[in-house]
Amino acid sequence: MRCIHRACLAAAFSCVLTACEYEWKEDAGSGEMYRAPAAVAQAGGGVQPKEQKQEPPPNVQPVLAPGKDVSGQAAMPPKVKKLNLTEMLEGGTLNVTANIMGGDLGQSFDEREDTLAKSEGHNPFKVTFEFAEQRTIKAVKVLSTYSDYGWALQPDQGERLVVDTIIDGEWSTIAWPDGFKVKRLTVEVLRKYRDNYVHLNEVEIYE
Numbered sequence: 001m002r003c004i005h006r007a008c009l010a011a012a013f014s015c016v017l018t019a020c021e022y023e024w025k026e027d028a029g030s031g032e033m034y035r036a037p038a039a040v041a042q043a044g045g046g047v048q049p050k051e052q053k054q055e056p057p058p059n060v061q062p063v064l065a066p067g068k069d070v071s072g073q074a075a076m077p078p079k080v081k082k083l084n085l086t087e088m089l090e091g092g093t094l095n096v097t098a099n100i101m102g103g104d105l106g107q108s109f110d111e112r113e114d115t116l117a118k119s120e121g122h123n124p125f126k127v128t129f130e131f132a133e134q135r136t137i138k139a140v141k142v143l144s145t146y147s148d149y150g151w152a153l154q155p156d157q158g159e160r161l162v163v164d165t166i167i168d169g170e171w172s173t174i175a176w177p178d179g180f181k182v183k184r185l186t187v188e189v190l191r192k193y194r195d196n197y198v199h200l201n202e203v204e205i206y207e
Contacts, residue, residue, distance in 0.1 A: 076175060137206070139206040141172065
């Protein structure tokens with residue numbers, strides 16, 4: 001687990017990596033060849049072995065743990081306020097942890113769509129926000145790029161909600177018009193295809 005502390009946040013932001021630096025390029029197929037064992041020689045001459053293409057292993061993508069299915073296209077409730085997560089982190093009223101292995105986690109909530117945090121082979125990418133005091137949350141928005149994605153929201157008290165598929169580069173929203181009280185909130189983002197490097201551009205939390 002990686003944890004952002006106030007002392008190191010400013011240093012972490014000194015190197016801002018843009019989303020375009022993470023552009024994925026598809027690996028060429030291995031195309032590796034191997035020779036079959038030599039055939040038994042027949043009368044009148046030997047039989048030439050045939051070349052056979054070695055099949056690549058199947059590409060198995062992870063899935064999100066089950067929960068209540070929601071569309072992820074909820075309308076924003078009226079009169080909501082977006083939390084400044086960076087400011088709260090610096091002020092000591094928020095702690096953030098994640099299973100990220102590389103990049104800058106703070107870029108996933110710096111209010112910029114052109115920056116991102118990228119997980120190094122961890123899919124889904126899990127980020128937990130723990131508040132110093134209980135808050136009433138009315139909406140959570142997520143943006144991920146370079147692949148269609150799914151995501152899940154798990155409050156410390158309440159039902160796990162799962163969004164199956166959102167198109168690459170589109171925002172997704174889960175909302176509760178009346179709000180619900182929470183002290184800890186975990187967001188999981190699942191990359192749906194290509195590889196297991198999840199690009200998380202933004203998470204926004206509203207009360």
